[in-house]
Amino acid sequence: MEKSNVETLYEWIDETTNKIQQYVNEPYLESLGYTMEIVFMQEVPDNIDESLAIKLQQALVELKIDSFSAEEVRKANQLAILKGMKGSTQQQHLMTPETVSLMIAYLANKLFDDAENIRLFDPAGGTGNLITAVLSQLPQIKEAFASEVDSTLIQLAVWNANLQKKNIEFFHQDSLRPFLLDPVDLIVADLPVGYYPDDLRASDFKLKADKGHSYAHHLFIEQSLNYTKPGGYLILVIPEFLFDSDQSDKLQQFIHDYAHMVGILRLPESAFKSDKHRKSILILQKKGQQTASPKQPLLVKMPSFNNTRAMGDILGQINNWFQTYKKELNSNE
Missing domain, CATH: 3.40.50.150 (Vaccinia Virus protein VP39)
Structure with missing residues (x-):
């Protein structure tokens, strides 16, 4: 079956967040924030580890964020946030269904x-x-x-x-x-x-x-x-x-x-x-x-x-x- 745009974008966000998480040693939700920032700015910050920066730059080249609608972006982000919240014990880290x-x-x-x-x-x-x-x-x-x-x-x-x-x-x-x-x-x-x-x-x-x-x-x-x-x-x-x-x-x-x-x-x-x-x-x-x-x-x-x-x-x-x-x-x- 052909993947939907939401699935494609979610998988990219999830994989990129996992790469960041391995290096920064922070919870998934914090790492997801870095991913969103990189996608929006369309560049990798200077203060990131060089080997991670190379991987993120390659990932950015693969992603054409403007080809996704605002609603597809919202739903893909939502799936990633939900994944992060599953591992969270904080009551406020719950999303409205x-x-x-x-x-x-x-x-x-x-x-x-x-x-x-x-x-x-x-x-x-x-x-x-x-x-x-x-x-x-x-x-x-x-x-x-x-x-x-x-x-x-x-x-x-x-x-x-x-x-x-x-x-x-x-x-x-x-x-x-x-x-x-x-x-x-x-x-x-x-x-x-x-x-x-x-x-x-x-x-x-x-x-x-x-x-x-x-x-x-x-x-x-x-x-x-x-x-x-x-x-x-x-x-x-x-x-x-x-x-x-x-x-x-x-x-x-x-x-x-x-x-x-x-x-x-x-x-x-x-x-x-x-x-x-x-x-x-x-x-x-x-x-x-x-x-x-x-x-x-x-x-x-x-x-x-x-x-x-x-x-x-x-x-x-x-x-x-x-x-x-x-x-x-x-x-x-």
Whole structure:
């Protein structure tokens, strides 16, 4: 069978990363960052071992990166990142599944299909796969921003965006600290789950815990709303237990006060390794002068992404729901 462009490019990236890893004695993900940099710069840095530099120069000659589309580059990079993450024990070194990223892009398209000059922000940017997936599907996005505290992940995200020719401004910082950023039209994020260790910073949030550490995923929702324009939208990957855990009463009241619950999509069990890792997609609209809650929120239990017929039925129902929702929005204006 003839290899796809994605497979061809992934194999080149993987082989080159393995060559680098043998010399620099660093984890695969760090070595992958060097590979992406070399591909983007189209030259081997001067400070690299001479015998490795010769091998990398030969490999570069074989690769014609401009013959690959941005989407092929994104998918090949994603496969390499996933390989690196398999060997990682760090919780934050996990990637939003491809099917989930594409579902978020689809929902964003439904919300903004008739809008122009959209500004987008991902406050939990990771390796940039989610934000670049959304950018691929929404050409009307004119400005994009992402934040990530982990130095390895943000380095991969920057090279990932550069190789796809996606214009994204990155913030290398704790995303629960203030940003030099005006509020945006759309926020997408795969929320980090767990406790936030900085109790002093957490004390500035309405969703801080009454005792002990606060939940990072709660604070991320509040922070995201802070950087959303009135009437803007948030599409968030949330843990399935979000509204059933302790402190959830406080969270639900906060959302009720500052946002409209537009919808929740329960993702299929098959998309996750175990029940405790199961996620849903939460859609919120920040309250504004002419906003209102939908008469009937979008509540969906997604079938397996591999079940083509069931997915077709569900997407048909979602399309119908959005048509009704858009009519409601127009009547409110």
